[in-house]
Amino acid sequence: MYNHKKIIIGLMVFVLLISAPFLLNIGKAGESPELSLDTMVINQMDDKHCVEAVDFMRTDHPRLLSDWRDSAVREGRNIYVSTSGETFAMNLENSCLRCHSNREQFCDACHNYTGVQPYCWDCHDAGKGAVKK
DSSP states (O other): OTTHHHHHHHHHHHHHHHHHHHHHTTTOOOOOOOOOOOOHHHHHOSSOOOSSOHHHHHHHHHHHHHHHHIIIIISOOOEEEOTTSOEEESOIIIIIHHHOOOTTTTHHHHHHHHTOOOTHHHHEETTTTEEOO
C-alpha cells in the first residue's frame, strides 16, 4: 500500500475533527431552567396538582396534548379522565394555560433549553388565551 502513512494521518485528523465538539464539551452541561409555578391560579389552589403526576407531565405532556387534540377535534370527546379519576376539559387554554399562564417562565423556558419548537403555538395564542384564526 502506497502512502499508508498519509492515509493513517488523514484518518487520525478526521477522527479528531469529528470528535472535537464532544471532547471540548465534556463536563459542560448547560444549567437546566428554573420553571416558575408562581401564577395567581396555582397560588390559590389548596391542592396543587396537574392533570397527571409531575414525572408523567415532564416526559409525556407532548403525547398527552397530541392525544387530547385528536380526541377533541377528530373524535368529539372533550373530557379527559386522569389516572386519579379526576376529569378535565381537553383544552390547552382552559386546562393547561389557565394554571400555567406564565408561558415564558414555564413552557418556553424548558422548550428553549431543549431546543424543541412545539406546534401548539401555531394555532394557540397563549398570551391571549384564544385559538388563532
